[in-house]
Amino acid sequence: xxxxxxxxxxxxxxxxxxxxxxxxxxxxxxxxxxxxxxxxxxxxxxxxxxxxxxxxxxxxxxxxxxxxxxxxxxxxxxxxxxxxxxxxxxxxxxxxxxxxxxxxxxxxxxxxxxxxxxxxxxxxxxxxxxxxxxxxxxxxxxxxxxxxxxxxxxxxxxxxxxxxxxxxxxxxxxxxxxxxxxxxxxxxxxxxxxxxxxxxxxxxxxxxxxxxxxxxxxxxxxxxxxxxxxxxxxxxxxxxxxxxxxxxxxxxxxxxxxxxxxxxxxxxxxxxxxxxxxxxxxxxxxxxxxxxxxxxxxxxxxxxxxxxxxxxxxxxxxxxxxxxxxxxxxxxxxxx
Amino acid sequence: xxxxxxxxxxxxxxxxxxxxxxxxxxxxxxxxxxxxxxxxxxxxxxxxxxxxxxxxxxxxxxxxxxxxxxxxxxxxxxxxxxxxxxxxxxxxxxxxxxxxxxxxxxxxxxxxxxxxxxxxxxxxxxxxxxxxxxxxxxxxxxxxxxxxxxxxxxxxxxxxxxxxxxxxxxxxxxxxxxxxxxxxxxxxxxxxxxxxxxxxxxxxxxxxxxxxxxxxxxxxxxxxxxxxxxxxxxxxxxxxxxxxxxxxxxxxxxxxxxxx
Numbered sequence: 001x002x003x004x005x006x007x008x009x010x011x012x013x014x015x016x017x018x019x020x021x022x023x024x025x026x027x028x029x030x031x032x033x034x035x036x037x038x039x040x041x042x043x044x045x046x047x048x049x050x051x052x053x054x055x056x057x058x059x060x061x062x063x064x065x066x067x068x069x070x071x072x073x074x075x076x077x078x079x080x081x082x083x084x085x086x087x088x089x090x091x092x093x094x095x096x097x098x099x100x101x102x103x104x105x106x107x108x109x110x111x112x113x114x115x116x117x118x119x120x121x122x123x124x125x126x127x128x129x130x131x132x133x134x135x136x137x138x139x140x141x142x143x144x145x146x147x148x149x150x151x152x153x154x155x156x157x158x159x160x161x162x163x164x165x166x167x168x169x170x171x172x173x174x175x176x177x178x179x180x181x182x183x184x185x186x187x188x189x190x191x192x193x194x195x196x197x198x199x200x201x202x203x204x205x206x207x208x209x210x211x212x213x214x215x216x217x218x219x220x221x222x223x224x225x226x227x228x229x230x231x232x233x234x235x236x237x238x239x240x241x242x243x244x245x246x247x248x249x250x251x252x253x254x255x256x257x258x259x260x261x262x263x264x265x266x267x268x269x270x271x272x273x274x275x276x277x278x279x280x281x282x283x284x285x286x287x288x289x290x291x292x293x294x295x296x297x298x299x300x301x302x303x304x305x306x307x308x309x310x311x312x313x314x315x316x317x318x319x320x321x322x323x324x325x326x327x328x329x330x331x332x333x334x335x336x
Numbered sequence: 337x338x339x340x341x342x343x344x345x346x347x348x349x350x351x352x353x354x355x356x357x358x359x360x361x362x363x364x365x366x367x368x369x370x371x372x373x374x375x376x377x378x379x380x381x382x383x384x385x386x387x388x389x390x391x392x393x394x395x396x397x398x399x400x401x402x403x404x405x406x407x408x409x410x411x412x413x414x415x416x417x418x419x420x421x422x423x424x425x426x427x428x429x430x431x432x433x434x435x436x437x438x439x440x441x442x443x444x445x446x447x448x449x450x451x452x453x454x455x456x457x458x459x460x461x462x463x464x465x466x467x468x469x470x471x472x473x474x475x476x477x478x479x480x481x482x483x484x485x486x487x488x489x490x491x492x493x494x495x496x497x498x499x500x501x502x503x504x505x506x507x508x509x510x511x512x513x514x515x516x517x518x519x520x521x522x523x524x525x526x527x528x529x530x531x532x533x534x535x536x537x538x539x540x541x542x543x544x545x546x547x548x549x550x551x552x553x554x555x556x557x558x559x560x561x562x563x564x565x566x567x568x569x570x571x572x573x574x575x576x577x578x579x580x581x582x583x584x585x586x587x588x589x590x591x592x593x594x595x596x
Contacts, residue, residue: 064437065438068434068437068438072434075425076423076425079426080425137423141421141422141423142420143421143422143423145388145391145394145415145417146415148392148393149392149412149413149414149415149485150411150438150439150483151411152438328393
């Protein structure tokens with residue numbers, strides 16, 4: 001018999017909410033319980049063809065369910081006044097910061113520098129608001145259990161939640177930064193026209209890079225928040241973890257790195273690689289190296305772009321993998 | 337009624353424990369196509385835990401559950417949890433349409449028909465948050481029967497419903513069973529269970545302490561109603577537990593006193 005994890009039950013729960021290892025099984029010629037999103041093999045003369053058909057059908061259903069879940073997430077956000085209000089507050093705040101800074105009249109690069117720190121702080125907070133109850137809410141209402149009777153795979157469900165929330169959140173961030181970016185061409189006295197651009201020249205392309213990187217950063221932080229929502233079993237735990245994540249991203253990781261360097265625990269030679277472990281540092285480094293590039297005639301030393309990119313990717317993929325793993329226990333199927 | 341309906345739901349030796357708490361011990365249950373099986377038992381006896389295991393949403397600590405997979409990926413199990421709740425901001429219709437989109441061959445017309453069947457046709461466009469507890473439970477029932485599942489698992493579907501709605505609900509259950517659906521329902525509505533269930537399992541102390549048709553249980557306990565039979569069975573079970581505890585204490589006392 002196979003082992004499986006049981007996270008919780010209706011009549012009694014472990015005090016610490018930890019899963020209890022067990023030997024229960026669900027006969028697979030039978031249950032719609034899922035295993036690794038694979039379809040059972042068909043042992044007939046037309047087995048290969050039938051297997052291919054069932055795999056296509058299975059993939060099509062996986063994709064359909066993902067988009068169905070994503071659509072519901074988008075509709076949920078559109079019907080949640082608190083999230084709409086937070087989005088508006090984010091937009092107004094960013095517009096206000098941009099206006100109070102160079103006012104857009106200094107060019108795209110100064111605008112990027114004005115917004116960089118603000119985006120680093122506000123995006124994690126907004127992502128936490130958008131994501132920390134996304135899966136937990138369904139768990140608390142019991143809809144997560146109900147969804148499992150519909151042959152919805154973990155990948156479909158987590159992917160759909162992430163896709164829906166990501167579209168909304170990235171939409172807010174990108175639209176806001178785009179609106180702010182409009183300040184520059186309308187407020188700058190001389191609209192630059194170049195046939196050739198040197199590294200120190202200000203251009204809209206640099207700002208577009210900043211916006212794209214901000215979108216990527218948003219996706220990474222949201223993924224981490226979704227992982228927390230999938231893993232937490234109570235609102236209190238989810239909120240505490242999400243708040244800790246936001247604090248760690250904005251302050252904690254970088255502060256720890258500085259402290260480690262100052263105390264000699266961390267080698268200075270490894271600083272570049274260590275900075276890539278922090279999503280905020282990785283994002284900042286990529287912005288400085290690709291969207292700012294040159295400040296006051298001196299090239300900005302912003303770490304290793306490749307390492308920073310890999311760092312963000314690891315956070316993104318790792319977080320989503322944790323979310324898929326923790327959302328609900330896999331029940332092993334046994335072919336009869 | 338489709339011709340490819342699967343065979344029965346079967347659980348074999350199901351056990352469930354949470355930490356040091358043993359909730360279910362060696363529970364075996366078989367439900368045939370078109371059969372209505374009722375689970376009754378005292379509060380905390382493990383009914384909801386067993387139903388979650390049968391529905392496949394909670395793996396047992398030991399034992400197995402068999403639910404036939406239906407051809408073409410049709411829905412195998414419909415499940416109504418003990419306290420159904422749905423996402424705010426959506427209407428009853430929106431909610432069922434979302435679940436319908438997760439199924440093949442279920443369209444908006446089927447959703448409308450389901451809403452009418454469970455008695456929510458007049459409030460289909462009302463927001464979920466504004467539905468009463470009983471209406472929310474009916475919406476949960478509607479969700480459970482979408483896609484014509486082979487097995488329907490209902491956890492206290494009558495809770496919070498007025499007597500007329502309880503009767504209507506069990507009529508719907510009976511109609512589904514007549515169409516071949518195997519139904520497992522946990523309920524405290526013993527008069528309705530007596531009228532509609534073919535087989536009753538009494539769950540107590542983690543296992544079945546009695547089972548049979550309502551008439552058989554009445555005969556075995558010499559009771560006039562299923563409610564009375566249930567009380568006699570549970571009290572007898574409690575009495576045996578008390579006697580066992582007394583014997584154990586007596587033995588302990590003898591050991592302490594040197595076996596006098």
